[in-house]
Amino acid sequence: MRLVGLTGGIASGKSTVSNLFKDAGVPVVDADIVARDVVRKGTGGWRKIIKTFGNDILLESGEIDRARLGQIVFSDPEKRRLLNRYNLLNSNIFCVHCSPRVPQMQCLPVKVMSILSDMLTIILLAPHISSAIFWETAKLWMKGSKVIVLDIPLLFETKMDRWTHPVIVVWVDPQTQIERLMSRDGCSEEQAHNRINAQLALDWKKSEADIVINNSGSLDDTKEQFQEVLRKVTEPLTWKERLRSRDGLFSVVLCTAVGVLLAQKNFL
Numbered sequence: 019m020r021l022v023g024l025t026g027g028i029a030s031g032k033s034t035v036s037n038l039f040k041d042a043g044v045p046v047v048d049a050d051i052v053a054r055d056v057v058r059k060g061t062g063g064w065r066k067i068i069k070t071f072g073n074d075i076l077l078e079s080g081e082i083d084r085a086r087l088g089q090i091v092f093s094d095p096e097k098r099r100l101l102n103r104y105n106l107l108n109s110n111i112f113c114v115h116c117s118p119r120v121p122q123m124q125c126l127p128v129k130v131m132s133i134l135s136d137m138l139t140i141i142l143l144a145p146h147i148s149s150a151i152f153w154e155t156a157k158l159w160m161k162g163s164k165v166i167v168l169d170i171p172l173l174f175e176t177k178m179d180r181w182t183h184p185v186i187v188v189w190v191d192p193q194t195q196i197e198r199l200m201s202r203d204g205c206s207e208e209q210a211h212n213r214i215n216a217q218l219a220l221d222w223k224k225s226e227a228d229i230v231i232n233n234s235g236s237l238d239d240t241k242e243q244f245q246e247v248l249r250k251v252t253e254p255l256t257w258k259e260r261l262r263s264r265d266g267l268f269s270v271v272l273c274t275a276v277g278v279l280l281a282q283k284n285f286l
C-alpha cells in the first residue's frame with residue numbers, strides 16, 4: 019500500500035487537488051472531515067472542547083460553534099495551543115528564542131519537551147483525529163486499495179509526514195493565497211493572515227515536499243501538473259509497498275502457511 023501525503027497551506031488548493039484524485043478514482047482520506055466528526059455533539063472531543071472553552075462555545079443545538087471557536091483560536095496562539103492539546107494535532111512546542119513558524123528541534127530543552135509532547139499526543143489523540151484517520155485508512159486497506167491519499171492540512175505540524183511517501187505540497191504564492199482565502203471564507207485580510215500564520219510557513223513545506231504542485235495559476239494549469247503527479251503516484255508499487263497492501267500480506271500469509279504444511283509433510 020502506498021500512503022500519499024497531500025498537504026499545503028490554508029486555501030492553497032488541497033481540496034481542489036484532492037477532488038482531482040477522487041475523480042481519477044484514487045481514494046482520499048480527508049482530515050478536515052474526520053476532524054469535524056470527532057467533535058460532533060456527544061463525542062469525547064466535543065466534551066473536551068466544552069471543558070476547555072466553556073458552554074459559550076456551543077450553538078443552541080448543542081453543537082460546537084465552529085465559526086466562534088475558529089475566531090478564538092486563530093486570533094490567540096495560547097487558545098490555539100489549548101485546542102491543539104486536545105485534538106493534539108499540533109505536537110510542536112516552539113522555542114521562545116526562535117520564530118514560532120520555524121520548526122523547532124534546534125535546542126535540547128525543546129527537543130525534550132517535544133518528545134514529552136509526542137508521548138502525550140499518543141495518549142490523548144488516540145481516540146480522536148489520528149485514530150479516526152487510521153481507521154478510515156484501514157477500511158480502504160481492507161477493501162484492497164493500493165494507493166491512498168491522506169489529505170491532511172497539518173501533515174507536517176503533526177509529524178504525520180513520517181507515515182506518508184511521497185508527500186505532495188500544494189503551493190500558491192502568498193498574495194493569491196490571501197485573496198482566495200478571503201474570497202472563499204468571506205473573512206477580512208487580518209483574519210486571513212491570522213489563519214495563515216497559525217500554520218508552518220508554506221515555503222518551508224514546499225522545501226520538504228517530494229512533489230510540489232504550483233496552484234498559483236489557472237485551474238487548467240493545475241490540472242495539467244496533476245496529470246504528471248497522478249502518473250508518479252500510481253506507478254507500480256515497490257516490493258515494500260506491495261507487502262504492505264492487503265493482497266501482499268495475504269500472499270505472504272498464504273505462502274508461509276503452505277511452506278509450513280509442506281515442511282511438516284516432508285518431516286513426517
Ligand SMILES: CC(C)(COP(=O)(O)OP(=O)(O)OC[C@H]1O[C@@H](n2cnc3c(N)ncnc32)[C@H](O)[C@@H]1OP(=O)(O)O)[C@@H](O)C(=O)NCCC(=O)NCCS
Nearest residue numbers: 027028029049050053084085087088105107170171172216
Ligand atoms: C478551529 C475550527 C473549529 C474552525 O472551524 P472552521 O471555521 O469550520 O474551519 P475549518 O475546519 O474548515 O478549517 C479551516 C482551515 O483551518 C486550518 N486549521 C484547522 N485547524 C487548525 C489548527 N488547529 N491549527 C492551524 N490551522 C488549522 C486548516 O488548514 C483548515 O483547512 P483547509 O486548509 O482545508 O482550509 C476547526 O478548524 C477545528 O476544529 N480545528 C481543529 C481540528 C484540526 O486541527 N483540524 C485540522 C485537520 S489536520
Ligand SMILES: Nc1ncnc2c1ncn2[C@@H]1O[C@H](COP(=O)(O)OP(=O)(O)O)[C@@H](O)[C@H]1O
Nearest residue numbers: 027028029030031032033034198202235236237
Ligand atoms: N487554480 C485555481 N484558480 C482559481 N481558484 C482556485 C484555484 N485553486 C483553488 N481555487 C479556489 O481557491 C479556494 C481555496 O481552494 P481549496 O481547494 O479550498 O484550498 P484548501 O483545501 O487548501 O484550503 C477555493 O475557493 C477554490 O475554489
